[in-house]
Amino acid sequence: MSTEPILKITGLSKHFGGVTAVDNVSFELKEGEFLGIIGPNGAGKTTLLNLITGFLKPDSGKVYYHGENITALKPHKICELGMARTLQMVRPFYNLPAFKNIIIPLCSPRSLKFSGSQYGERDDIALDYLEEVGFERDSSVPYKPAGVLPHGYVKRLELARALAMQPDLLLLDELFSGMSMSEVASTMFIIERLRTKGISIIMVEHRVKELVRVADRLLLLNFGTKIVEGKPTDVISSREAVEAYLGSSQEVE
Numbered sequence: 001m002s003t004e005p006i007l008k009i010t011g012l013s014k015h016f017g018g019v020t021a022v023d024n025v026s027f028e029l030k031e032g033e034f035l036g037i038i039g040p041n042g043a044g045k046t047t048l049l050n051l052i053t054g055f056l057k058p059d060s061g062k063v064y065y066h067g068e069n070i071t072a073l074k075p076h077k078i079c080e081l082g083m084a085r086t087l088q089m090v091r092p093f094y095n096l097p098a099f100k101n102i103i104i105p106l107c108s109p110r111s112l113k114f115s116g117s118q119y120g121e122r123d124d125i126a127l128d129y130l131e132e133v134g135f136e137r138d139s140s141v142p143y144k145p146a147g148v149l150p151h152g153y154v155k156r157l158e159l160a161r162a163l164a165m166q167p168d169l170l171l172l173d174e175l176f177s178g179m180s181m182s183e184v185a186s187t188m189f190i191i192e193r194l195r196t197k198g199i200s201i202i203m204v205e206h207r208v209k210e211l212v213r214v215a216d217r218l219l220l221l222n223f224g225t226k227i228v229e230g231k232p233t234d235v236i237s238s239r240e241a242v243e244a245y246l247g248s249s250q251e252v253e
C-alpha cells in the first residue's frame with residue numbers, strides 16, 4: 001500500500017482585497033483518513049475547500065493530489081481525478097427532477113469508467129444513488145424538481161451527486177446545515193459506511209459533536225490560519241478552540 005498522502009497542501013494563502021481568508025495553511029491527508037475542519041464563521045473553511053478543489057486559485061501555495069501538483073487545474077479536471085465535493089450553498093439544477101441531477105455526473109468519463117452503464121440503465125443507477133441517501137424510488141421524491149425539495153433533501157441530493165462521481169476523496173462543506181436531527185443521524189450512517197469503503201474524507205462541520213465521533217483528526221482554523229491540529233478530543237478541549245469559539249460568541253457544540 002502506498003504511504004504517499006492522498007492530499008498534501010503546502011502554504012496555501014488567499015486574499016480578497018484586504019481580507020486574508022486563508023493564511024499559509026499546510027496539512028496532509030493519508031489515504032482512507034477522515035479529517036474534520038472546524039472554526040467559527042469567516043474562519044476560511046469554505047475558501048480552503050475552494051482552493052483545494054480548484055474553484056479558487058491560491059495567491060501562494062500548492063495542492064498535491066496523489067502526488068500530482070493540481071494547483072493550476074480547473075475544478076472539472078480535479079473532479080475527474082476523483083475528488084468530489086458538496087457545496088455549503090447548494091446549487092442543484094433546480095428545474096430538473098432530483099434523479100436527473102444524478103444523471104449528469106453519471107455521464108462523466110470517470111463515472112462511465114466505473115459503472116460502464118448503457119444509456120437507459122442510467123436512470124436506474126441514479127435512483128440507486130438516491131436511495132443511498134434516503135430517497136425511496138417508489139416515492140414521488142426522486143421525480144420532483146430539485147427546486148421544490150426541502151433544504152435537507154437538497155443537501156442529501158448534493159451528497160448523492162458527489163458519490164456518483166465515484167470519488168476517492170470527498171469534501172463536505174457543512175453538509176448537515178439545514179438537515180433535521182433524523183437526517184443528520186441517517187447521513188452520519190452513510191458517511192461511516194463510506195469510510196469503511198476506504199474513501200478519504202474532509203468534512204467542514206459546525207456540528208462538532210458528530211465530527212468528534214467519526215474524525216481521525218481535527219483541524220481548527222481561525223482568521224484563515226491553522227490554529228491547532230490533532231486528536232479530535234484534544235483539539236476541542238484545547239485552549240485555542242475555546243478561545244476561537246468564545247471570541248466569536250459561538251460555542252463548541
Ligand SMILES: Nc1ncnc2c1ncn2[C@@H]1O[C@H](COP(=O)(O)OP(=O)(O)O)[C@@H](O)[C@H]1O
Nearest residue numbers: 016019021039040041042043044045046047048
Ligand atoms: N468571494 C469572496 N470575496 C470576498 N471575500 C470573501 C469571499 N469569500 C470569502 N470571503 C471572506 O473570506 C473570509 C473567509 O470566508 P469563508 O471561507 O467563507 O469562511 P467560513 O467558511 O469559515 O465561514 C471571510 O472574511 C469572508 O467574508
Ligand SMILES: [Mg+2]
Nearest residue numbers: 045046047088
Ligand atoms: Mg463556509
